[in-house]
Amino acid sequence: MSSRKMILLLKNIDCASKIESEVKKxxxxxxxxxxxxxxxxEVEIDKSKNDEIIIDxxxxxxxxxEPNINIVEDNKVDSEVGKEEKxxxxxIGSLIVGSIIFFLAMMLNLSPREEFILFLVSYILLGGDVVIKAISNIFKGNIFDENFLMSVATIGAFAIKQYAEGVAVMLFYKIGENFQSYAVNKSRKSISSLMDIRPDYANLKANNETIRVSPQDVKISDIIIVKAGEKIPLDGDVIKGKSMLNTSALTGESVPVKVEEGSSVLSGSINNNGVLEIKVSKIFEESTVSKILNLVENASSNKAETENFITRFAKYYTPIVVIIAIGLAIIPPLLLKNNLWSDWIYRSLVFLVVSCPCALVISIPLGFFSGIGTASKNGLLIKGSNYLESLSNVETVVFDKTGTLTKGVFKVTKINNVDVSKEELLEYAAYAEYYSNHPIGISIVKAYGKEIDKNNIKDYNEISGHGLSVIIKNKKILAGNSKLMNKEKIDHNEVTETGTVVHIAVDSKYYGYIIISDEIKTDSKKAIKGLRKLGVKKLVMLTGDSKLVAQNVAKELNLDDVESELLPDEKVEKVEKLYKEKSSRGTLVFVGDGINDAPALVVADVGVAMGGLGSDAAIEAADVVIMNDEPSKLIDGINIAQLTEKIVWQNIILALSIKFIVLFLGAIGFANMWQAVFADVGVTLIAVINSIRIMKYNNTSN
Known part of the structure; x- marks a missing residue:
């Protein structure tokens, strides 16, 4: 079924879960x-349906x-700002005047009638809009919301002549709501500031002039100029100038990166000094900065199990509490002698005030989003709170080798020729590997160092997990591992030296082999050590490389297990086997390059793409993208996930504990409405403030 997406901006949103569930229907x-x-x-709509009808x-x-929500289309945001401010x-004016009248009624020596009038006027100024919303919602079938609960509780207080308490509850409720709104908006801005990488403009070079334009208006191959202190607005290649770039917003690294003519640069980086002329390689919508912002903004669509639980919990919790409150108001006075109706009605009103679950509904999504934003600041893109939650309980980590634990920067270290010169063997290998994007092939072409006439290359064919075959000047060249030689039944030397071995055969005759060596990343040992310290039980490496190379790497890094000479489908089988061996609550993470390892990335609980920034295939296949080549970033991801999980559960336990305590105390007559207001609005405020503590996480990888 074909579909399209539409986005609406919701101003003054309160409980998001209700809107989601109703719109889905x-x-x-x-x-x-x-x-x-x-x-x-964000709404996904069936293309066969009428847009206008669905939008209405x-x-x-x-x-x-939620009647108080202003629904704004993106192009009308600015026109709504003035209305919202008004x-x-x-x-605020009603809150101030209502408060003054309330305190006058409390302090002045008035007759009962005068006192009632002042309290009533104060109540109307403070809570009139709440009562109107509650009545409106009742007619729309939406009964059990905070407006209804507060209206019934405070009107009930008036009915039993507790005027001062009824107004006080509404006053502190409105003050709490304003503080809550301020805290949520501040946290939204704080999280947004973590990702303040969107460029405002681009300096486009045209006809020897520089024109300031929107990044969306720049095309591929256009030349842009980036001055000192400016953000790089689009991905591209430096054609003139040199500078140091601040890439911390992208990779979480504080050390500036040197760039010069020929260097590739990513949008979102900041030019520290010098002037750069950059040839644009991607339009804005496909640039790195757009990918990051889209991933972070859309991350909340993949919800954690904890979020889904709270949504289900809130659906049943409030109606149950309301039913208990009604029973509390009616049953005890009927069954117990010498009990005043007003006393039990008051207790039931306390129940109503405390029952709203907004502390959970607001703070928990905010907590997960704070975690995702903080991870982004530290160089990790996490595609959903469900993956962030999974990272909090990692039990097994499976690594690819090349480009993950090793640098992936290969160098030809030995040429062993048979019946041909070394130069001729290297020439055959270079021609064979010319179209290969694998680091091994690139290193062979680089070692050859001469111009290659691609017109001589025909029938290029990659053989997965083996190597490749190609026709060069009417000769069939085979370049690959021992499996390829065995498959083609070509006698060859068994090599026991360290390094990746590429055997070369021409027209079924063995011509020798080339050894290419790769280095272990300096960061890999730190990553393995850090993961063990975090309690990860099993660290495994799966690679298509030779057994000898794989064992040497595994030994140097002190890994628990290693499997070598694996085809892509065999990697998946090994990952599936490891998945069955872990505990039911434990998480299996696969870390690979995001392109060759796409099947294994999908099978794992959490697929992590190494150095995948700018790679469409990496971002598509992985659940988490590490924005540089450092595997130790996974330590930050797990730490942030565990901190997020800890704070989310702190909020759940805090909110439910205080609410249940106040509910119990209210039922036995030891809690009043003032305490009930704290159990509602006060706890929400504390939970929101607690959620944004996640953003104070200190990067451990730097």
Whole structure:
């Protein structure tokens, strides 16, 4: 079924879970997801359905669920800002005037009638909008929300002549709501600032002039100029100038990177000094900065199990508490003698005030998004809170070798020729590997160092897990490992030297072999040591390289297990076997280059692409993308995941504990409405502030 996506901006959003679930029920909507932090509703729509009808239905449902929400299309955001500011000023004015009247009613010596009038006026100014929303929602079938609970509780307080307490509850509720709104907005801005890499403009060079334009208006092969202190707006190659780049927003690395003519640069980097002329290689929509921002903004669509649990919990929790509150108001006075109705009604009102689960509904998505934002700042793109949650309980980590634990920068270290000169053997190998993108092939072409006439190359064919065959000047050249030689039944030397061996055969005759060596990354040992310290039980390497090379690398890094000479499908089999061996709660992570290892990345609980920034295949296949070549970044990912999980569960335990304690104390008459307001709004505020602590995580990899 073909589909398209649409995004709406939701101003003044409160409980996102209600909107998600209701929008999903609309005919023609395949999926919906609310990003609470960016206030965006992303809807996947069936292409065969009418857009306008679905959009009207969505707007109708949103207004029904939360009437206070302003639904804004992206091109109308600016025009809504003035209206929103005016509404906020009116709200603050009503809060101030209502508070003054409330305190006058408390302090002045008034008659009961005068006191009632002042309290009523104060109540209308403070909570009139809450009551109106509650009534409106009842007619729309949305009963059990915070507006309804607060309205019933405070009107109930008036009904039993607890005027001061009824107004006080509404006053502190509104103050708490304002603080809560401020805290959430501040946290949204803080998280957004972590990803403040979007370029505002590009300096386009045209006809010997420089024109400031939008990055979206720049085309591939255009020349842009980036001055000192400016962000690089688009990916490209430096054609003039040299400088030091600050890439910390992309990779989490604080050390500047030197670039000069011929260097590739990524959008989102900051030019520290010098002036660079850059030839653009990707349009803005496909640039690194766009990929990062899209991944982070859309990460909330893949929700963690904890988030889904809270959504289900909130659906049943509030109605159950309301039913208990009604029972508390009616049953005890009927069954127990000498019990006042007003006393038990008051206790039930306390129940209603404390029952709203917004502390959980707001703080938990905020906590996960804080974790995702913090990971991005530290050089990891995590594609959903479900993957962040999985990273908190890693039990097995499986590594690819080349480009993951080793540098992937190969160098020809030995040429062993048979019946031909070394120069001729290297020439055959270079021609054979000319079209290969593998680091081994590139190193052979580099070692040859002469110009290659590609017109002499025909029928190039890669043989997965073996090597390749190609026709060069009417000769069939085979270049690959021992498996390829055995497959073609060509007698060859068994090599026991360290390094990757490429055997060469011409027209079925063995001509010798070339050894290419790769270095272990200096960061790999740090990664293995750090993962063990975090409690990861099993560290395994799977590679298609030779047994001798694989064992040497595994021994130097002190890995638990190693499997070598594996084809891509055999890697998947090994990953599946390791998956069955882990515990039910443990997570298996596969770390690879994101292209050759795509099948294994998909099979693992969490697939991690190494150095995948700018690679479409890596970003597509992986659940987590490490934005540089350092495997130790995985340590940061696990630390951030564990901190996020810890804070999320702190919020759950804090909110539920205080609510249940106050519910119990309210039921037996030891809690009043003031304490109930704290158990609702106060706990929400504490949980929100606690959630943004995740952003104070200190990078351990630097």
């Amino acid at each position: 609309i005919d023609g909507v395949l999926n919906s997801s609310v990003n609470f932090v960016s206030s965006k509703l 239905s969505i707007k109708g449902i949103i207004k029904k669920v 509404y906020k000023r009116c709200q």
